[in-house]
Amino acid sequence: MLLIIIRTVILYAAIVIVMRVMGKREIGQLQPFELVVALMIADLAAIPMQNTGIPLLSGIIPIVILMAAQVTLSYISLKSEKARTVFCGRPSVLVANGKLVEKELRYLRYNINDLLEQLRSKxxxxxxxxxxxxxETNGQLSVIPKSQKRAVQPEDLKLETKYEGMPVTVVMDGKVVKENLKKINLNEDWLKTELNKFGINDFKKVFFASLDTAGKLFYQLKANSGGGSV
Structure with missing residues (x-):
């Protein structure tokens, strides 16, 4: 039993490293060749994990080879338009200028009910x-509405809008994120002063705190003690 646990942990760690090297993508965003590699890696890992008579290297080596092949194909696809078309295919237009493209629907064997279902989900x-x-090449449907049906934008109403950047996390689970404070030219003393205004004298009481680009501080205390903003 101990041997199985050790082999499982080793294979798990190997797969995690391999998947990290291969890149950050959700299953629904994988290209066909990437999905094939992911499935093959899962099968290769399962065999030595279940059968202790098979050497670990017999599973790890093919996994590393597949990783190298996937990274190589990804690099080639990045540099070559033709290779990208061969490996990933081309996006298919199912509705053009408000009309269904029957030829493309038949070619993809994509029936109207499937299309309507995807449109409803959007x-x-x-x-x-x-x-x-x-x-799209990863199977996701992108929808561009008619101009009369799109959501109203501030630009449509000729309204001026302020810049909105990403809020910066300054406290996470009771610990000050010093790197983020440094990026925005602030320090722990400033943060302590701001939290003291709300009677908070210990960072450990704060579950989460962030600062937006307008200078407003949002915080939430641990154990559902409440939250607020400055």
């Missing part, structure tokens, strides 16, 4: 509101 229950619908 909050477009009426196909008449859609200008373009594009099936």
């Amino acid at each position: 909050d477009y229950p009426n196909i008449a509101d859609v200008e373009f619908a594009i099936l």
Whole structure:
């Protein structure tokens, strides 16, 4: 039993490292060749994990080879348009200028019910509101609505808007994120002063705190003690 646990931990660590090297993508965002590699890696890891008679290297070496092949193909796809078309394919336009592209639907064996279901999931229950619908190479459907049906933007109303950047996390689970404070030219003394205004004298009481680009501090105390902003 101990041997199985050790082999499982080693293979798990190897797969985690391999998947990290291969890049950050969700399953739904994988290209076909990337999905094949992921499935093959899972199968290769399962065999030596279950059968202690098979050397660990018999599972790890093929996994590393697949990782190298995937990274190589990804690099080639990045540099070559032709290779990218061969490995990943091309996006397919299913709705163009408000009309269904029957030829493309038949070629992809993509029926209208599937298309309507995907449109509903994108909050477009009426196909008449859609200008373009594009099936991307990873299988996701991108929808471009007609100009009359798109959400109103501040630019449409000629409104001026302020810059909104990403809030910076300054406290996480009772610990000050010093690197983030340094990036925004602040320090722990400033943070302590700001929290003291709310009667908070110990960072350990703070579950989360962040500072937005307008200088407003948001915080939440541990154990559902409440939160607020400055």
